[in-house]
Amino acid sequence: MNKYYMGIDIGSISTKGVIIDDEENIVASEYLWTEADPITATKRVVESLLKKCSNNNINLELYGLGTTGSARYLIGKILGANVIKNEITAHGIGTLSRHKDARTILEIGGQDSKLIIIKDGIIIDYAMNTLCAAGTGAFLSSQAKRLGIDIKDLGDIALKSKTPSKIAARCTVFAESDLVHKAQIGHSKEDIVAGICNAVAQNFLNNLGKGKKLEDKIIFQGGVSKNIGVVRAFENILNKKVYVDMESHLMGALGIAIISKKQATNSYRLNFDFNVTKYNFKTIGRECNKCSNNCELVDIYKNGEIIDTLGGRCQNSKNIINQKKIEA
Amino acid sequence: MKVGIPKAMVDYEYPVLFEKFFENLGIEIIYSDNTNSQILEDGINYSVDEACLASKIYLGHVYNLIKKSKEEKIDYIFIPRICSFKGNETVCVKFYAMYDICKNVFDFNFITLNIDLKKKQNELKSFLNLGKKLNIGYIKTLRAYRKAKIYEKQYNRKIVDSEKNRLKESKNTPNILIVSHPYVVYDEHLGKPITKFLENLGANVFYSNINDSIIDKGYQNNYKKFSNTLYWKFSKNLLNGINDYIDNMDGIIYLSAFPCGLDCLVTELTIRKLNDLPCINILLDEQDAQGAGIYTRLESFYDILEERKSRKKVLS
Structure with a gap:
């Protein structure tokens, strides 16, 4: 009988879920918007994971379930998780399972951003943005809305620019007035979008990277890593290659699934209620x-x-x- | 006679001296309640918005005592004024100002004690003046002060010894040093939830304010390893503590109340000089700690320390 482990990462913007097998291969995954309702989002994620498993004729025997992300306590209680852990450790472990030689992890999510430094395969240092959400996914999506652009196209538009506008992203409120000003004096949309991407990268490195040495190999993950404009901005500033995993958005969920596997008792199957999605x-x-x-x-x-x-x-x-x- | 003592700021810096002095004179002490949300809220309402969190809480405690005095008949609220010591040693200006601030903000009988060596007011003199204000004879005051001083010495020795024993017996889990002013880290609302959380994770928590320099003058210059020119008495004490504990610690947490002028300089300076030990700097403000992601930071910091410690064991 195969053993399976589930990891759910409930972020402020998106909810991610994976199911892994004993060899830490992802057998099912799901990614969707939280829409400020973590419980419904989790139900939808779990439902879809179970469906994908049954479609692939997997007899799901769960031995561990972990939750991470900002709603981890709430969802952990609801699902009866065997481990509830912070997202920094989860992201570190998830990435290390895919990239053993990773030294630096840049992570920009919906409302927070993290910098994780790794040495000899363990996390040795991290930095996390404080209360302010400037330079995170929330900033990008609000600015995309302002400019009337779909957030998914932001990266491609940024790549078209040759002379990015200089935009101060230290504060979202200031950045917005800067943005309006730049638009009014005639900067093109591409230049402004590229400016925003640069500003996000610069802001991240100024806030979190100060005093820290960012060594190769650098992995960039979190929702914002899907934005090619920000990836290029990081590469230009750091003068180093920045790697983005195909499954970069799932690293937190993968990490917590691996942690739950480590903490699970091998002989004891998790008492997981498969009807949990139907409860009120x-x-x-x-x-x-x-x-x-x-x-x-x-x-x-x-x-x-x-x-x-x-x-x-x-x-x-x-x-x-x-x-x-x-x-x- | 009943004297009210706000359980905040300066009271944590002198945990037994004032209390014993009043006790020896047969004066009853009424303490304010432990800090809670209500006290914090009152404190914020009575303070200017740019004051530091600890001083806002102090005003909340004073208000708490004034509310209590309706039932308990408090004669005076005791607010010491601490300014300057030997050499150029001084403290944060909030300690200079607190008596005058409270006098201006609240309508109540306040009594003070003025330690200001630059104005030739040393500790002994200031206590004798306090006795005079309370209409207590010179000899009686002197005796009460001496006795309180002896008790303070014994008390300090006891806490230092017990911390040292705790360090010797500490288990295999990570040792964490908290570098923080006692009025932040021991406060029920600010620091206690954090130290409790760390202890629940399994950490052995130590406090840099309890160190050899408070019982032995010979250790008082250890801070010079970090800075020669520092003149804040309480910050010096914290640095002396770092020097005491550092060899046995796995990580340091700098904990300060926003916006602390002393800490923003001293913490930055220390972090730069101690760059091989993992550390985090946590700023506490009026926002509820649980909402601000503080526990996420603490938990992941603890994970790092644990991982490093187990790795070290494997290598050795």
């Missing part, structure tokens, strides 16, 4: 009111029954679940 999950936010901290809590209901509460600073929030269980 609901989350209700409330304030705790038990002390002056007033934590914002989120109750997770499965078919009307509370299964967990997230977001509390102390044990007070947990007590409620126990009480409700007793009442029921």
Whole structure:
């Protein structure tokens, strides 16, 4: 009997899922928009993964399930994951499984960007952007909308430019006024788009790359890596080849699947409910009111029954679940 | 008589001295509550928006005491004014100003103690003046101060020894040094959730403010390995601590409250001089820690340390 492991990466913009076998080959994968509803997005991802498996006549025996990304706790509870891990470790491990000689990982996602430095096959350092989302996927998509361009075409348009406009992308708000200004004084659309791509790369390296040595081989991943304009911008600035994996968008999900494989007990099959996509999950936010901290809590209901509460600073929030269980 | 002490900022820098002094004089102490969201919110409302998070929290604590005084009849709220020490040693200006800020913001009886060596007010003199203001005799005040001072010494020795024992007995999991002002790292709302999270992951957490230099003057110049010209007393202490712990640590977390002027210089300086040890710099601000991705950073930082440590073991 083959063993399979599932990894789900729920990002702010997109949700990714993979199923791998014992040799860490991807047997099924899915990528779709989160649309600010991680639960529905996850259901759709899981549904599609299961469908793809049954189409390929795979008898799915799950031994591990991991979640990562910004909604990892919520989805981890819902799916009953055996491992919930941060996206930095997941991305590092996912990439290392495909590129053993990787030294630098550039990752730009929807709302955050990360720089991961690897030495001798382990992550030794990382940097992550702070609260501000300037220079990430969200910035690119809002600017694409402004210019009336489909985000998918952004890269190809940027490549047409010979003299990219200089745009300051340190702050999204400033960048936008810069952009309007450049358009009004007559810069062509291609030049502006190329300017945006350059600005994203420059901003990334200024913020995260300061003081860090970016060694070969450099891997670029995350949603923005699909934008060829940004890839070229990185190559021009760094003067080095930047590799983009065909499956670069799945690296986080792949990484977490591998981590779940490492932590899974071999003899014990994961108690995964294949009907999970048919259940009705609901989350209700409330304030705790038990002390002056007033934590914002989120109750997770499965078919009307509370299964967990997230977001509390102390044990007070947990007590409620126990009480409700007793009442029921 | 009842004296209220806000449990924030300066109180963490002098954890027992003031408390014991009042106790020895038979004065009852009312503490403010542990920092919570309400205190933070009140503090933000009473502060100018550019003040640092720690000082905003201080005002929240003062307000908390004023609310308490309706039931507990607090006579004074004690807000020390700490300015200058020997040589050119000084502290953050927030410690200079806090008494005057509170006097201007709140309508209450405040009492202060002024340690300002440049104005010839050393610690002893300032305590004697405080006694005078409280209408307590010279001898009684002096005796209370001496006793408190002895207790402080014993207390410091005890915490340093217990930390050293903890270091000796620390398990195989990574040792993490937290370089942070005590009023940030020990605060229930700011630092405690972070240290608790790290300990739950399995880390052995150590604090650079507890080090040999607080019990032995001979170690007080260790900070010079990082900078010769530093003049902030509390930052010097943290650097002395780094020097004490560094050989046994796997990683350093710099934790500071936004916007801390001292930390933004000292942290940057230290990171540049210690470039072979993994470190992260975490800035805490008014945003809830859970929302700002802080735990993602901490968890991945811990993963790195763990991986490095197990790798080291394999190689050796």
